Amino acid sequence: MEGNSGVGKTISEKILGAHSGSETTAGEIVIAELDYMMAQDGTAPLAIRSFEGMEGNAVARPERVALCIDHNAPSPLRSVSELHAIMREFAMKYGLELNDVGEGVCHQVMLDKAHVVPGSLVIGADSHTCTYGAVNAFATGVGSTDMAAGMLSGSLWFRVPETIKVTVGGTLPAGVFAKDIALMMVGDITADGATYMALEIGGEAISGLDLDGRLAISNLAVEMGAKAGLMEADEKTLEFFEGRAGREFEPVSPDPDAVYAREIEYDVSELEPQVARPHTVDNVTAVGQVEGTPVSEGLIGTCTNGRLADLRAAAEILKGRKVAPGVRLIVAPASREVMLKALAEGLIEVFTEAGGAVMCPGCASCVGTHQGIPGDGENVISTANRNFKGRMGNPEAFIYLASPATVAASCVEGKIADPRRYA
Amino acid sequence: MVIRGRAHRFGDDINTDYIISGRHKFKTLDMDELACHVMEDLDPGFYERCQEGDFIVAGKNFGCGSSREQAPLALKHAGVAGVLAESFARIYFRNSINNGLLALVCDTSQIKDGDELEIDVEEGIIRDMTFGLEVKSSPLPKVMLDILEEGGLVEYMKKHGRLSLEPDGA
Numbered sequence A: 001m002e003g004n005s006g007v008g009k010t011i012s013e014k015i016l017g018a019h020s021g022s023e024t025t026a027g028e029i030v031i032a033e034l035d036y037m038m039a040q041d042g043t044a045p046l047a048i049r050s051f052e053g054m055e056g057n058a059v060a061r062p063e064r065v066a067l068c069i070d071h072n073a074p075s076p077l078r079s080v081s082e083l084h085a086i087m088r089e090f091a092m093k094y095g096l097e098l099n100d101v102g103e104g105v106c107h108q109v110m111l112d113k114a115h116v117v118p119g120s121l122v123i124g125a126d127s128h129t130c131t132y133g134a135v136n137a138f139a140t141g142v143g144s145t146d147m148a149a150g151m152l153s154g155s156l157w158f159r160v161p162e163t164i165k166v167t168v169g170g171t172l173p174a175g176v177f178a179k180d181i182a183l184m185m186v187g188d189i190t191a192d193g194a195t196y197m198a199l200e201i202g203g204e205a206i207s208g209l210d211l212d213g214r215l216a217i218s219n220l221a222v223e224m225g226a227k228a229g230l231m232e233a234d235e236k237t238l239e240f241f242e243g244r245a246g247r248e249f250e251p252v253s254p255d256p257d258a259v260y261a262r263e264i265e266y267d268v269s270e271l272e273p274q275v276a277r278p279h280t281v282d283n284v285t286a287v288g289q290v291e292g293t294p295v296s297e298g299l300i301g302t303c304t305n306g307r308l309a310d311l312r313a314a315a316e317i318l319k320g321r322k323v324a325p326g327v328r329l330i331v332a333p334a335s336r337e338v339m340l341k342a343l344a345e346g347l348i349e350v351f352t353e354a355g356g357a358v359m360c361p362g363c364a365s366c367v368g369t370h371q372g373i374p375g376d377g378e379n380v381i382s383t384a385n386r387n388f389k390g391r392m393g394n395p396e397a398f399i400y401l402a403s404p405a406t407v408a409a410s411c412v413e414g415k416i417a418d419p420r421r422y423a
Numbered sequence B: 001m002v003i004r005g006r007a008h009r010f011g012d013d014i015n016t017d018y019i020i021s022g023r024h025k026f027k028t029l030d031m032d033e034l035a036c037h038v039m040e041d042l043d044p045g046f047y048e049r050c051q052e053g054d055f056i057v058a059g060k061n062f063g064c065g066s067s068r069e070q071a072p073l074a075l076k077h078a079g080v081a082g083v084l085a086e087s088f089a090r091i092y093f094r095n096s097i098n099n100g101l102l103a104l105v106c107d108t109s110q111i112k113d114g115d116e117l118e119i120d121v122e123e124g125i126i127r128d129m130t131f132g133l134e135v136k137s138s139p140l141p142k143v144m145l146d147i148l149e150e151g152g153l154v155e156y157m158k159k160h161g162r163l164s165l166e167p168d169g170a
Ligand code: SF4
Pocket: A071, A105, A106, A107, A126, A128, A302, A303, A304, A362, A363, A366, A367, A384, A385
């Protein structure tokens, strides 16, 4: 790999460099010290087994590890309960933070508790760990055994990624949201267009978004194959961490002469609501192309769109309206904090009165283990990030992905609907 | 090391949900049980047809999607000796090597379902005995070769305690 030392650095090169005590350039392999690591109930049991296989007798920095029970919570099966028990026992034994049933989706919990801060290096045994790129952390998903190696030694090897710079210009029209930008990007860059690479996402439209919206965009970075979906920290980022972060941090910006593998520019001033059709996330089209498709289930929640801004956008449409007959609307706030704020704002009441079913904070039906597995031949419209065949637990179902507003409008009409009519 | 087996052909973007569905993987840590369900949403008879030592041959972006390490583990327990693909999603790629399951990046376009393959792992040469074709795979970074050599990351960490870019010198 050709080196370019002596010239400007990307965010990835800087963060990985600072954590490995070396000047790094894309393409190099480094061993870097981890600021934080996380595993959830789908990956932690295996990480624990790997950790035990490594015959370590201590977690290197227990205060930097959190385990979350969110994917299958509360447990729907006896066998799952046993896996959860393994996690509780391990957390107790090694002094790790355990976020039990009801705390929320692992990624939102990591943010709510400010375990992730700007400039930090974080791994999570979950592919959507890239979400925290929105708050300027180099955060990437790993598997269970890498997580175990991280717990044992406090560090991990990384290949410093090349970076694609994405500039999103313009101002979003009414009824069009961050999720629509994210889907547009996945449709354009495609499912493997950024494999092994980092994205640096910025521009006027990104600055204009609240943090919740930015997180939805970084969340989908992995759906383009990216290792990280990074944004710079600004006042909104710092405001979020004020009084929340228990430690010092330093945001990282790219050098003006940083070297990029590719640069992409978008203008979202005329963007329409976007929908990803079954069975791939990059099968994206404007809502008009699929309007009228009947839906049996709607899901509002997940680590993509289960935050307060998302629930507000959905509630705005659902307020005083009813979910169409024959449609199930499932709502799962992303975390306990989000749930409490949504309660205080009366959003939970809106969903319940509209005929929705509000779940405990967590992944809900996103990954097909419980809480809303669709029936054969049914169409689902969801705010999640994946629509693979079988993803929600039934390979005979069809999943469409969209913004919370599009999902809400579609649930009201019983068919895929354009939310701009409600804006 | 030279290994031989039959090719099972798959397309592009084979995600980890297809390799092992979430509805199975969350239930158990028993990999032999998970192995019975490997690829079932995509190719229901796969587990029955797969012989010990066979290869999966795929297009680009193999293993995209969830970070589930159960994907390479279930493949390994189903008898799969390795996966050849045009490219891999990065988490899968790491997971595969961490579990000692071969993952080779090469031009797979000419390899057909059922072809007999012979792979020289050290040299990175893939021979399609049915088609009479030879392709070279891209080399793995040294740290990955070291992990493979130890039989996976668990064994590596057990022996070395931490990762090093020069494990022999450490
Ligand atoms: S909400 Fe869905 S995508 Fe997010 S962590 Fe949970 S299962 Fe994964």
